[in-house]
Amino acid sequence: xxxxxxxINRIQVTELLDTRLPWLMLADDPDDITGRHSFFSLDDNNxxxxxLPEAKWKRCVGSTDGWLITVDTNLEISMLNPFSxxxxxxxxxxxxxxxxxxxxxxxxxxxxxxxxxxxLSSPPSFSSNSCVALAILNEKRGLAxxxxxxxxxxxxxxxxxxxxxxxxxxxxxxxxxxxxxxxQLVVCNLSPVPKVLExxxxxxxxxxxxxxxxxxxxxxxxxxxxxxxxxxxxxYRTVDFKAYVLVPNGIEGGDEGEEFRLKWKRVTNLRSLAxxxxxxxxxxxxxxxxxxxxxxxxxxxxxxxGTKSLYYGGPGSDMGVYNYEDGTIEEIYxxxxxxxxxxxxxxxxxxxxxxxxxxx
Numbered sequence: 001x002x003x004x005x006x007x008i009n010r011i012q013v014t015e016l017l018d019t020r021l022p023w024l025m026l027a028d029d030p031d032d033i034t035g036r037h038s039f040f041s042l043d044d045n046n047x048x049x050x051x052l053p054e055a056k057w058k059r060c061v062g063s064t065d066g067w068l069i070t071v072d073t074n075l076e077i078s079m080l081n082p083f084s085x086x087x088x089x090x091x092x093x094x095x096x097x098x099x100x101x102x103x104x105x106x107x108x109x110x111x112x113x114x115x116x117x118x119x120l121s122s123p124p125s126f127s128s129n130s131c132v133a134l135a136i137l138n139e140k141r142g143l144a145x146x147x148x149x150x151x152x153x154x155x156x157x158x159x160x161x162x163x164x165x166x167x168x169x170x171x172x173x174x175x176x177x178x179x180x181x182x183x184q185l186v187v188c189n190l191s192p193v194p195k196v197l198e199x200x201x202x203x204x205x206x207x208x209x210x211x212x213x214x215x216x217x218x219x220x221x222x223x224x225x226x227x228x229x230x231x232x233x234x235x236y237r238t239v240d241f242k243a244y245v246l247v248p249n250g251i252e253g254g255d256e257g258e259e260f261r262l263k264w265k266r267v268t269n270l271r272s273l274a275x276x277x278x279x280x281x282x283x284x285x286x287x288x289x290x291x292x293x294x295x296x297x298x299x300x301x302x303x304x305x306g307t308k309s310l311y312y313g314g315p316g317s318d319m320g321v322y323n324y325e326d327g328t329i330e331e332i333y334x335x336x337x338x339x340x341x342x343x344x345x346x347x348x349x350x351x352x353x354x355x356x357x358x359x360x
Contacts, residue, residue, distance in 0.1 A: 020290050022276050022283070022346040023048075024301065024319075024332070025063075025082065027339035028055065037082065039347075040333050042299075043292055052082055059111055059341040061135075062118035063280035066350030069118040069133065071111050079124060079133075079148055083349055088124050090133055091146040091155050112341065113138050113305070119281050121171040123350070124148050134169050134176050134188070141165045143178060145190055158188055159195040167213045168282060172222060179215045182207060183224060183264070185246070200262040203244055211242075212304075214282040216275055222246040223284070224264055225277060225298065229318070238329070241298050241322050243267040243275075270296045270324045278319075279303040280346040298322040299332060301344045319344060 024040040026047070035053030040046075055070060062069035068080045075093030080086070093110060116136040124131045134145050135155065143158040143166055160166070163186065169178035176188040183202020189195055206213070206226045216223040228240040244264035274287040274294055278301030287295035302318040317338065320329045337344050 020285060021293055022280070022285075022299075022348050025060075025068075025345050025347045026333075026335075027337040027344055028342035030339075039349075040344075042332070050082060052085065054080055054085055054087055055082065055342070057341075060279065060343075060345055061115045062120075063345050063347045064120035065123045065281075066348045067120060067123060068345075068347065069120070071115065073111065075107065075111055077115075077118075079120070082347060088148045090148050091153055116141055116166075117168070117279065117303075119169050119171065119176070121176065132176075132190070134171075134178075136166045136169065136178075141167070141181075143169075143188065143196070145176075145188075145194065156190075156194055158190070159193065160186075161196070163196065163198065168215050170215050170217045170222070170282060172217045177215060177222060179213045179224065181213065183213055183226070185215070185222070185224070185262075185264075198260075200246065200260050200264060203264045203266070205242065205266075214277045216277075216282045216284050218245070218284065223267070223275070225275060225282065227277070227300065229304065235317065236304060237318050238300060238320070238322070240327065241324065243270060243298075243324070270298075272296070274299060276346045277301070277303075278346055279343065283346075283348075294321055294323070296324045298324060299346070301346060303343070 021042050026038040026040060028037065035051055035056045036049050037052040037055055039048045039050065041048060058070040058072045060068055060070055066081060068082060069077065070080050071077050071093060077090040077093055079088045079090060093114065114137060116138050118133055118135045121132040122130060129147065131148050132145055133148065134143065137144055141164055142160055144155040145158065146155040163180055163184060165181040166178045167181055169176055178186050178188060183206050184198055185200040186196035186198050189197060211226040211228050214225040214227065216225060224244040226242040227238055229236045230239050245267050246262055247265045249261050249263045272286050272288045272295045273284045275284045275298045277298065285293065287293040299321045300319060304318065319332055321332050322329050
């Protein structure tokens with residue numbers, strides 16, 4: 001059933017949190033001076049409004065476990081919980097020598113284009129410093145990491161050798177894993193010398209067309225999702241998805257030049273899974289346990305930041321839910337929501353674990 005847009009509801013934050021479904025945080029309204037942000041709920045197809053001045057005029061570059069990663073006009077980077085409004089600083093915007101392809105960019109260009117996407121290993125905790133942030137950096141899309149609360153310490157670049165154009169990453173079994181444009185999967189070793197190790201080559205079927213790549217933590221393995229966009233009379237739109245699961249290759253190998261011990265196996269059915277991708281850390285839920293959630297499906301937002309999307313007011317038009325069984329795409333949000341700085345993004349309305357740990 002198509003969603004129906006209901007009037008905006010102003011409710012207490014605690015009433016928002018009784019859900020297991022991600023919410024769609026809509027694009028920032030540049031004309032609004034009150035600092036309000038709107039959230040679309042898949043549970044009841046309503047739009048809810050929260051006063052969130054901490055997010056005004058910032059760019060959102062990621063969303064993990066209910067925490068947003070934002071960049072302000074002074075290139076200060078923070079983690080922001082939109083429901084508790086708690087902010088925690090990350091190291092200031094990285095400006096590594098030689099990371100730009102041409103010339104010296106303006107500060108606004110650095111803010112809007114330098115960080116492609118950012119991820120957290122876990123929600124921040126007052127009693128632990130285990131949280132690590134990983135960033136994919138434009139324009140070469142290399143990797144760097146930093147830790148929250150250490151604003152005087154720089155981001156640390158990760159040696160990626162000849163591998164560039166990373167597109168997505170996820171924290172899995174105690175380590176970050178990242179995937180390149182060519183679907184190469186690497187594991188990030190952050191100490192003593194930060195570097196990556198390639199552990200799996202990409203499936204050939206994703207090399208033939210222009211596919212965006214996402215990697216999802218399934219707890220016992222990883223899922224690779226390929227997203228295919230097409231030009232539609234000047235607009236771009238998503239038309240197809242392919243999914244692969246990481247499995248043993250069945251051979252020994254492992255040395256340079258030999259076969260890898262892992263491979264991507266094509267998945268023809270996601271079964272009870274519903275996958276959520278976009279500008280967020282890619283994630284999935286078991287739809288059979290959640291009323292109103294479509295099983296065997298991929299919920300996607302518009303994360304394409306390019307010439308065409310910026311010309312039309314920023315990302316926000318290419319959103320929907322893809323039925324992995326029959327290939328059909330349905331609308332998830334009936335309105336228009338575009339922004340160059342803050343396009344719609346999935347966010348989990350978690351209780352604030354940081355505040356709980358601080359008070360315990």
